[in-house]
Amino acid sequence: MPQPDLANIAALLADPSRATMLAALMDGRALTATELAATAQVSAPTASSHLARLTTSGLLTMIKQGRHRYFRIANEAVAHVAETLMAIAAGHPSPAPRTGPSDKALRRARVCYDHLAGELGVQLLNGLLAAGYLSERDGALTLPPAGERWCIEFGIDLATLRHSRRPLCRGCLDWSERRTHLSGALGAAILERMLARGWVRRQSQGRALVVSPAGVRFVQQL
Structure with a gap:
């Protein structure tokens, strides 16, 4: 082989x-x-x-x-590898001037391929785990019944997600936080719903997201 x-x-x-x-x-x-x-x-x-x-x-x-x-x-696998390499590289920075406000925005909230990353992305995953909407064992994420109910209430079509070829729930190492945020089909669906509700907004260029107060509350009150 x-x-x-x-x-x-x-x-x-x-x-x-x-x-x-x-x-x-x-x-x-x-x-x-x-x-x-x-x-x-x-x-x-x-x-x-x-x-x-x-x-x-x-x-x-x-x-x-x-x-x-x-x-x-x-595909998502390539994005996952790229984000992981960025996290590794962040631990071995080359001499450079201190980053400015635009980089602070990237660290706060950004798009990682098609899901939420940065500070807010890590908070989202931690909130879902703490609320019992996601379970983690040996680094693998699963969606328990409580999480299925939450997804339905949030307007996510789980049946469609489960028929896609990509994993439903997946941890992705965040390059700026160097902790895990949520990727996979569910991570993409959550960001899609946040965009549809106006809680986050893309900028014309770059990966940084503009987050509304309602978006911050959603993540912090899970």
């Missing part, structure tokens, strides 16, 4: 420009090659070369829409 080519994937992520592009896509949105070239501060041909390698490796997927080509993270 062939073994996964870990060395090739590690080499791809070791390049600073490719790592920057991957990080820029961690909010779950698709970006063009031009936008990613500007983000990584490389030329258009260089960006195209990097994106071709990332797409061929299965880390990114390319979507054609008319004359435009958009790139996004291939």
Whole structure:
């Protein structure tokens, strides 16, 4: 049975420009090659070369829409690995100036592929566990009956989530908090409901979320 080519994937992520592009896509949105070239501060041909390698490796997927080509993270597994690597890297920072207010916003609340991350994401998972809506054993998260009832009351279609291929509940190591937040189909559904209710709002660029007082109360009062 062939073994996964870990060395090739590690080499791809070791390049600073490719790592920057991957990080820029961690909010779950698709970006063009031009936008990613500007983000990584490389030329258009260089960006195209990097994106071709990332797409061929299965880390990114390319979507054609008319004359435009958009790139996004291939799946939740790739996003999970990227977030975990960010958490590891955060424990070994390189010399750099102290981060500014924009980074404080990222630490507070942000999108990690399609679920809530940052301080608020960690608080959300801790609140769900404390309320008995989620259970954890040996690092694995499960949804008990109390959690199923809570999901239904919150407007989440569990039957649809359970028919998806992705795990229902999954812990994701948060790169800024270096603790676990909730990912998986349930994590994505909760963020979707928070967005629909106006409790959190995406910004035009970047991963940071604007959180309303009602959104903060929802997380803190679980």
